[in-house]
Structure formats: C-alpha cells, structure tokens
Amino acid sequence: MPSAVRPVGTAAATRRSGVVKFTNCLLVKGTDLVHEDLWVSSVTGKILNGQELLYGHLTAPDDIIDLGGRILSPGLIDVQLNGAYGFDFSVIPEDGSIAYGKGVQQVNRNLVKGGVTSYLPTLTSQRPEVYHKALPYLSPSGSTRDPNLGSESLGAHCEGPFISPTKNGIHNVSVLQVPHDGIASLAVCYGPSNLTHPTPIKLVTLAPELPGALPAIQSLASLGIIASIGHSEATYEEAKLGIKAGATSITHLFNAMKPLHHRNPGIFGLLGTASSSISKPYFGIIADGIHIHPTSIKIAYNAHPEGLILVTDAMRLAGMPDGVYDWTNGSRIVKEGALLTLEENGKIAGSSIELIDCVTNFMNWTGASVPEALKAVTETPASMLGLGGVKGSLQEGADADLTVLDVLEGAIGEDKRVVVDQVWKFGVKVHDREGQLRG
Ligand SMILES: [Zn+2]
Numbered sequence: 303m304p305s306a307v308r309p310v311g312t313a314a315a316t317r318r319s320g321v322v323k324f325t326n327c328l329l330v331k332g333t334d335l336v337h338e339d340l341w342v343s344s345v346t347g348k349i350l351n352g353q354e355l356l357y358g359h360l361t362a363p364d365d366i367i368d369l370g371g372r373i374l375s376p377g378l379i380d381v382q383l384n385g386a387y388g389f390d391f392s393v394i395p396e397d398g399s400i401a402y403g404k405g406v407q408q409v410n411r412n413l414v415k416g417g418v419t420s421y422l423p424t425l426t427s428q429r430p431e432v433y434h435k436a437l438p439y440l441s442p443s444g445s446t447r448d449p450n451l452g453s454e455s456l457g458a459h460c461e462g463p464f465i466s467p468t469k470n471g472i473h474n475v476s477v478l479q480v481p482h483d484g485i486a487s488l489a490v491c492y493g494p495s496n497l498t499h500p501t502p503i504k505l506v507t508l509a510p511e512l513p514g515a516l517p518a519i520q521s522l523a524s525l526g527i528i529a530s531i532g533h534s535e536a537t538y539e540e541a542k543l544g545i546k547a548g549a550t551s552i553t554h555l556f557n558a559m560k561p562l563h564h565r566n567p568g569i570f571g572l573l574g575t576a577s578s579s580i581s582k583p584y585f586g587i588i589a590d591g592i593h594i595h596p597t598s599i600k601i602a603y604n605a606h607p608e609g610l611i612l613v614t615d616a617m618r619l620a621g622m623p624d625g626v627y628d629w630t631n632g633s634r635i636v637k638e639g640a641l642l643t644l645e646e647n648g649k650i651a652g653s654s655i656e657l658i659d660c661v662t663n664f665m666n667w668t669g670a671s672v673p674e675a676l677k678a679v680t681e682t683p684a685s686m687l688g689l690g691g692v693k694g695s696l697q698e699g700a701d702a703d704l705t706v707l708d709v710l711e712g713a714i715g716e717d718k719r720v721v722v723d724q725v726w727k728f729g730v731k732v733h734d735r736e737g738q739l740r741g
Contacts, residue, residue: 347728377419377703385618427462441502457504465533485521510544523548
C-alpha cells in the first residue's frame with residue numbers, strides 16, 4: 303500500500319524520514335540569491351525535490367532548520383591543496399604508508415570545518431617512489447558517503463614533475479622530467495596501476511611545450527584525467543596546441559608562466575582567444591593578495607568569468623605560527639603571516655590562506671557579488687572536474703554538501719567578509735561555528 307494512504311499514527315507514519323528542510327534562507331542559484339527552502343536527505347546524502355515533497359505530502363521533514371536569513375551555498379571545492387594542519391601530501395612519513403593514510407584522514411576532518419567539503423589533494427613534483435606510495439591514499443574517497451570522514455578527496459592533483467625547469471617555482475629541479483614517451487613516461491613515473499581505471503588521479507599539471515607533452519595530454523583526456531597547463535614557458539601558440547590536444551585548464555594563472563607580452567600574450571592569451579577557435583580553458587587563481595595583484599585578477603575575470611576558479615594552493619604550514627620550517631629536499635621555508643618564501647632565494651613558496659578568505663578577497667577586489675564569488679569555488683570547479691550537478695550545486699539529485707554563510711558588513715569604507723557558520727556533508731551537519739564558539 304502506498305505510504306500516502308497509511309493512517310496517521312501507525313509506526314510507518316511516525317518513522318523518521320531522514321529529511322531535513324532548510325527554511326528562511328537565501329539559496330545560491332547560478333549568480334543569484336533566491337529566497338527558497340531546500341530539502342535534503344540525510345539517508346541518501348542528496349538534495350531532494352522540495353516541490354514533490356511539499357505537494358505530494360508523502361514525507362514530513364524530521365528537522366526544520368531556520369537559517370535566520372543566512373546564505374545556503376553548495377560546499378566549497380579546492381582543486382589545489384598541497385597540505386594543511388602540519389601535513390604535507392608530498393611527504394611520506396618515516397613510519398610509512400599507514401601513517402600517511404592517517405595523516406590524510408586527519409586533514410579531511412579538519413578541512414571540512416572551513417567549508418571545503420571536497421578537494422583535490424595535490425602533490426608537487428616528486429621522485430616516482432613518492433607517487434607510488436602516496437597516490438593509492440589520495441583516490442576519490444566519497445563512495446561510502448560517510449559524513450564523519452570530513453572533506454572528500456575527488457582524486458589527486460599531480461602538479462608535475464613534467465614541468466619546465468625554468469618555471470619550477472618551489473618545485474625541486476632535480477626531480478623534474480620530460481615526457482619523451484608521452485603517456486608511457488607518465489605511467490613509469492606515477493606507477494602504471496595509477497593510470498588505469500579506476501585511477502586515483504583526477505588532474506595533471508604539465509608544460510605543453512615539453513617533448514612528448516602533447517600526445518601525453520591526448521592520452522590523459524582519453525583516460526578521463528584533466529590536463530592543466532602550468533609551470534610552463536609556453537608561448538601563446540604552444541599553449542593553444544596544448545588546448546587543442548585536450549587540456550581544459552590552466553594551473554594558477556599568472557604564477558610560474560611567462561607574463562602577458564603585447565607581441566606574445568603567452569598562456570594568459572588563451573583567455574582572449576575567440577571561442578570559435580578553441581574552447582577557453584578554466585583557470586585557477588590564488589587570491590591571497592601575495593601571488594597576484596588584485597587588478598590582474600579583475601582583468602582575468604573580465605576576460606573569461608565562467609572559467610575562474612579560486613584555489614588556495616595552501617601547504618602544510620597553513621594555520622601554523624610564524625617561523626622558519628624545514629621543507630623537502632633540504633630547503634627551508636620562512637613563514638611571516640600569510641607570506642611563505644624559500645629561505646635560499648626568497649621565492650614565493652605556496653600560500654597559507656583559507657578558501658573562504660579567497661572568496662572574500664575576490665568579492666572585494668573585483669566587485670563580484672556574493673553568489674558570483676561563490677560560483678568560483680562551487681559550480682565552476684565542479685564543472686571543470688566533470689562533476690556538474692553532482693558537486694557544487696543545489697539542484698535536485700546533487701550531493702547535499704552545504705555551507706551556511708554569513709556576510710559581515712564592514713564599517714563604511716571597509717570591506718565585507720564572508721564567514722562559514724555551518725557545514726553539512728551528505729545531508730548531515732558536521733560543523734557549527736556557534737557551537738564551537740560556545741564550547
Ligand atoms: Zn605551482
């Protein structure tokens with residue numbers, strides 16, 4: 303008998319449905335904020351069709367959450383995170399792989415509190431044995447749909463080692479490689495089993511001008527792995543060949559690449575190319591106020607707003623006190639506030655910013671609205687990763703990874719600030735700032 307006609311008061315009618323209804327909130331829908339309720343299931347971890355539930359009278363919500371007019375956004379996605387909370391994805395601890403796996407789990411549980419509900423754990427250029435040991439622990443982790451595990455890996459981002467030795471940034475030159483044999487070179491480096499289905503790798507950053515890089519990009523695309531142009535000396539023409547081979551993204555635009563020159567616009571020039579000639583790539587932006595001038599960010603955004611993805615590029619010193627820290631391969635890093643530099647040459651050595659603060663910076667620097675800025679950490683990265691409608695979305699059927707956000711208005715002449723009040727993973731509340739403040 304259909305549940306709709308069960309008499310009220312039976313065990314069936316009083317059974318908990320696992321349905322949660324958010325009300326008195328502003329939903330992020332595209333580039334708008336909309337006054338609407340949102341219904342989710344803590345059982346399936348997905349967003350439900352509110353209209354169907356409302357008018358079908360099939361299910362009453364277990365919980366009604368009044369958000370007091372605050373913003374309800376999809377959970378944030380960071381596609382470039384090298385480490386955090388003292389853990390570095392590129393370092394296998396001395397006590398081995400088990401300790402590495404535990405370290406990853408610890409990052410996941412901490413990361414979710416900042417509103418980052420999914421991300422790509424990112425490896426800087428390393429010797430092959432590091433990939434062989436680390437990658438199996440970085441594969442997509444959401445299949446159990448367990449909210450208690452915290453933030454979810456969507457697969458690893460291998461940033462290098464097939465990058466330009468003259469645009470290495472903080473990557474150790476001695477481990478860089480040339481993909482002479484195309485995808486076969488990548489398979490030897492990352493481990494053959496890590497390039498076969500189901501692969502733990504979601505995205506590879508490489509330099510398209512290197513010998514063998516273009517066929518490697520073609521093979522990555524056919525394996526469903528995203529190829530992203532970065533740490534590269536590519537001219538505009540070489541970058542365009544990379545896109546034609548199947549690359550769909552640019553890794554931290556402006557950083558570790560040739561600057562825009564009026565006679566050779568370099569990788570940046572891809573943003574100005576007519577869409578009839580190539581499909582314009584997505585591009586990562588580190589909006590920490592150190593890596594890129596705010597005006598450069600605004601120019602890139604104006605050139606291709608649908609492609610802009612905010613990334614932290616944060617590393618393990620994020621959240622640690624100022625000082626000098628040992629880095630890989632004998633180098634040391636100086637941390638002064640958000641600024642991280644290599645001790646030996648003063649080069650910028652990654653960032654220590656949180657993704658929600660990138661949203662705040664981006665909004666204040668470009669004049670983007672709150673939903674426009676949030677799009678750059680939700681819908682746009684999800685679509686770059688081929689996960690549109692699954693992550694980064696409030697559509698019916700999407701995963702119920704959510705953040706409750708407040709916008710703190712500054713005094714006159716001061717900037718606004720977006721803060722994360724609550725985080726929900728697979729339809730279950732996993733963090734509450736108020737509760738934490740009281741505790
Ligand atoms: Zn980099």
